[in-house]
Amino acid sequence: MTGHANHKGPTGWCRTLMGGALALSTLTAGSTAMAADPVTLKMWALVNENYPELIQTATEEFRKANPDVNVELESIPNEAYKTAIQVALVGSEPPDIFFNWSGEDAARLARSGLALDITDLGAEEGNYRNVLSEAWQQAFAVNGRQYGIPVDAVSKYFYYNTRFFDEHELKVPATFDQLLGLCGKVREIDPEMVPLPLGNSERWKLNHLITVINERVLGLDAVRADYALETADDEIFTNPDYEKAWGKVLAMQAADCFQDAPNATSPEVSRSLFSAEISPMIFCGTWCMSIFDKEGFTDYALFRFPPMTDGASDGSTNMVIPQGFQISAKSEHPAEAVKFASFLVTADMARLYAELRGAIPSNPEKVGEMDATEQFKWVAKDVGSLSESFSVLDVMLEAGVSEAYLDMGVEVLNGSKTPAEAMGVIRTAAVEGKKKLAAGQ
Amino acid sequence: MSDTSLAKPVTGPDASTWILLTPALGLVILFIVIPALLAIAGSFFTIGIGSTNWQFAGLANYTRALNDPIFWLALRNNLIMVVGSIVLQVGFGTVLAAILDRGLPRGSTLFRTIIFAPMVMSTIAVALIWLVIMDPNVGALNTLVKALGMQPPTQGWLGDPDIALWVILVIAMWQYTGFMMVLILAGLQGIPRELYEAAALDGARGLKAFRHITLPGIRNVLIVAVLITTIGGFKVFDLIFATTRGGPANATQVLGTYIYQQAFNLGNMGYANAISVVLLLIAVLLGWLQLQVSRRS
Known part of the structure; x- marks a missing residue:
C-alpha cells in the first residue's frame, strides 16, 4: 500500500511556492540535472511464482529513495531463457540486470566479457558487498573478481505425502536401499501408483538426480578435479564409481520407483502427480514448496537424499545452487543496476523474497521474523546444518560435458546406452571441453 | 494502329524502378544477404x-x-521428414482433394474448413496441443489406446527413439495436409469436365481416367506441392524444437535443431555456421529446382 489516496492536492499559494522553488532549483542545479535524468533499468528473470509481485514491490520501495529509477521486468520461461539471455547479451540492447545461476553459466559470461565486473561498484556504500557474507559472494566470483549479486539459493529434497505415509505406516528412508524398498511398498499398496514420478522431458530432472547420486557414491573429493576438467585426458571421468552411480538410477527404475516414459513426461506433469496426491513422493527443488502451497497442497514434509551403504558420502551434504543477478557489460546504467540488485538483498527485501518465493535468501538477517511454513523452516535449518554443499552438473560443468551428461541421462533411462557407454561419451566430451577451455573459448 | 505503335522499346530499369525497389532490396540485403555472408x-x-x-x-x-x-x-532425419511429408501430406492431400472434387452430399465447406484449420495455427500451439494429447500420464491418446485393448509405447510417444520421428511426421501431416488439399483441389477444379465425359465415352473411367486425365492435369500443382514440402522438410525446426528438442538421444535431431544446439547450447558458433551453410546450399539447390520447374510449366 502506498497511501496515495490520502494525498491532497496543493493549495494555490503552495503551488506558487513550489513553482518558484522548481524554477530556482532549475537555475541553480543545472549540473545535477543530468544525474537526475530518469533511468529505466531493463531486468530479465525466469518465469516464477510471485516474482512480478516481488519486483513490483521492490521497485516501489526502491523508488522512494531513487525516484528517477524505474525497473521493467521481463519474465521468460526456464528453457527459453538459457538461449535468449545469451543472444540478448551479444545484441545491442541487452537487459541491464539479468538472472543467472552461479557456477559455469555465470563464469562463462564473465570470461567472455558479457557480464560486468562489479567488484568496485558492489563495495560502494549500501551495496551488496557490505551486506552479504564472503561465502555468498564467492558464488559469483571469478578469478577473485565479482560478477554477480547472489540473491538466494535453491536445493533439492524428496517431498513426501505425510497423510499417505501415516496412513500406511511408511517411514522416511535412512538409506538408499530403504528408498528402493519404499518404492516397492508403495507398489504393493497400489500397483498403479507411481512412487516417485520423474519428469525428464527437459533432461534436467535426471541431471539433478545423478548430481546427488554421484556425490553419494563417489564423495565430493573424488569428483572435484573431474568436474573442473583438471584431470589428465587419460584419467578424466575414468573412476568406475561414475558407472556405479548410473547403476543406482537403473536400480531405482528396476525397483519401479518411476513411471513409464519418464523421458516423455514434463516436469510440470510429474509435479502435479504429487500435488494431486496421485503419487506419494517426488524429488523436487525447494522452489516447489511455494508451488505446492499455492496449489493448496500442504500435507507434505521433506527428507534429504539418503546415503548409500556402499557409497563414499555420509549424506551430510546436499546440492545447493546459489542464484542471483548479473549486470550486462553493455549496461548504460551500471551504478543504478548494481544499486537496485543490491536493494533486493537488503534485510527487508530478503525477508519478503523468502516469504513470497519460499527460497533461502542470501541475507538471513530477518528470516527468523518471517511467518514461514513448517516446511520452509525445516529446509532453512537443514541447509544450515549441511557439512558441505555442491552445485548441479548442468550448471557446474563445461557446456559440452553438461550436454553429454544431460543426453546420457535420457539414454541410460531409455536403455539405449549402458552406464559404461554413457561414461565413454562423457569422457570424450570432457577431453573436448578441456581443449576448448585451453583455447580460451 | 500499326504494329510499331504496340511495340515498346526494350530499355533498362529507369529511376522510378530503383526507387520502388530500394526499400525491399534494402531489407533483403540487411536481413538475408548480410547475415548469409556473415x-x-x-x-x-x-x-x-x-x-x-x-x-x-x-x-x-x-x-x-x-x-x-x-x-x-x-x-538423414531431414530426408526422412522430406520423404515422409511428401507421402503423408501430398498423398493424403490428394486423396482428400479428390473426395471434395467429386463432391460430398453435404457439409463440403465444413469438411474443408476442419481439414484446413490446423494450417492457420501456430506450430508452437500445434506442438503444445499434441504434447498434452500424447502425455504418457494424463494424455488422451494413451487412454484411447488402452480402451482399444492395446498397449501404448512404454517410453511414451515422443520418448521412444524408435518412433518419435514418425510421431512428429504424423503431427506435421495433421497440420499441413489441409494446405496440400486446398492446393491440389484448385488444380483438380481446373481440369475441364468435358475431358472426363469424352474419356467416359471412350471407356476410360476410374483409375484409367485418374492416370490419363487427372494426374497430367494436376502435374504442375503436384510438383509445386512436392517442392514446398521438400523445402519445408529441410527447414523444419519449430515443431521439433517444441516437442522433443531433437531428442530422445538425437532420434529427432534435424539440421535446424542441431545448428541451434551447437550455436546456443554448446557455443560452437563457427561449426553452427558451417552446418548452416550446408543447409543454405541445399535450400539454394531446391530453390533453383523449383524455379526451373515453374519456368518449364
Missing part, C-alpha cells in the same frame, strides 16, 4: 557465442561436419 565467413572461423575473438580455422568446421555422426543423423 554465416559463410563465420564458418571458416572458431567462434564462441559471445566471443569477439575469431580464430581462423580454414575448412576445419566442414571436415568436422563430415566426421560428425550426429550431423549425418540429422541430415
